[in-house]
Amino acid sequence: MSDNLTESHPHLRHDLSIDQQLALRTSATRLQQDFGDHFGVETIELFLHTSYEQFAGRASVPNFLPLLAERFARQRLHALAKVEGKSNDGKPTVLFLCTHNAGRSQMALGFFTHLADDRAVAWSGGSEPGDEVNPAAVAAMAERGIDISREYPKPWTEEIVRAADVIVTMGCGDACPIFPGRRYEEWVLEDPHGQGVDAVRPIRDEIERRVRALLAELSVPVAP
Structure with a gap:
C-alpha cells in the first residue's frame, strides 16, 4: 500500500496538510462503514472531497473543514440513496432554501x-x-431554547433537491432549483441579514408559525 495519501486516495487535494489528509481519510472510513452497502468507495470519496471543496474557500477555521465535509457528504449520500431507491425510511423530507443559508432557512431548519x-x-x-x-x-x-450555533451555510446539490418531498424557498428567486414532481412553497419573509435581534424576533416567530403549519399538513406529530 502506498504511504502517499494522495496516491491511495486520488480525490484528495495535493495542497492539504498531512493532518487534514488524515482527518479526511478517517471521515472516508466512517462513511464507508455507513454507506458501503449502497455505494462504492469511489462514490463515497468523491462526495466527501467535493463536499470539502464547497467549504475550503470560505471556512474561517480550516481545522473544522474535514468535519464539515463529512457532515455534508453524509447528508448528500443519504439523499442519493433515497433518490436511487436504495434506502427510504418513509419520513417526509423538507428542504429549506434561501440566498445565504445564514438566517431564514437556518431558523426554519432549527x-x-x-x-x-x-x-x-x-x-x-x-x-x-x-x-x-x-x-x-x-x-x-436561543431565546426559544433551540441551538443553531453549530450549523453552517452550505449549498444545495442536485441529489438533495431531488430527494426532498417539499422545497420551501425564501427569497432566492430564479437561483432556486426547480425539479419536476416536487412540491414547492415560497415563504415571503423579510431578510434578517444585517439586523439586530429585536428585528429578527418577528421573522423568527413567523417562521415558527409556518413550520408548525407545514408539519400539520404533513401529518407529523409535533413535540411538546
Missing part, C-alpha cells in the same frame, strides 16, 4: 428539527452560501 424530532427530515441550503450563520438568528433561536 424549528422543524426541534418540533419534528426524528419523525421527519429537514435540510437547508443557499444559492450563495455565506461564511457563517447570522449571529442575530442564533441569538433569537
